């Protein structure tokens with residue numbers, strides 16, 4: 001089955017959807033989460049990486065983590081900075097940033113191909129497609145729920161130095 005990452009419905013003709021096997025998807029998310037955890041400075045940047053790290057198939061189920069670019073928690077005010085940050089994160093992942101923390105060696109050519117296609121999608125994504133409610137609903141702190149979606153204070157895994165999602169550390173969960 002695998003997972004699919006695609007453009008919003010109204011612009012899916014711009015860049016072909018990215019289909020990945022479940023195993024390749026895990027590598028894809030892990031290398032992005034590592035690169036982004038090293039590069040993130042602002043809270044918004046950290047949150048984007050936490051959102052990606054939440055797509056942890058070992059917790060939420062294999063083959064269930066596909067998404068459209070407009071599902072990501074973009075905001076309107078700082079979208080340009082958020083997009084530039086994602087571009088840096090993707091470039092870092094392509095350069096192998098943090099890969100030494102993985103317990104396996106990613107198939108470099110294949111993962112770079114996928115990252116490159118993801119980069120084309122982020123680049124083609126139009127600010128007009130942002131629905132701010134997606135960010136607001138995702139980042140909302142439930143008052144009667146002591147486990148919020150975004151761990152308070154943006155803690156990192158002590159072993160992997162990667163941002164924790166509500167599911168914990170994606171690398172610990174996957175055996176790295």
Ligand SMILES: [Zn+2]
Pocket residue numbers: 157158159160161169170171172173
């Ligand atoms: Zn860890």
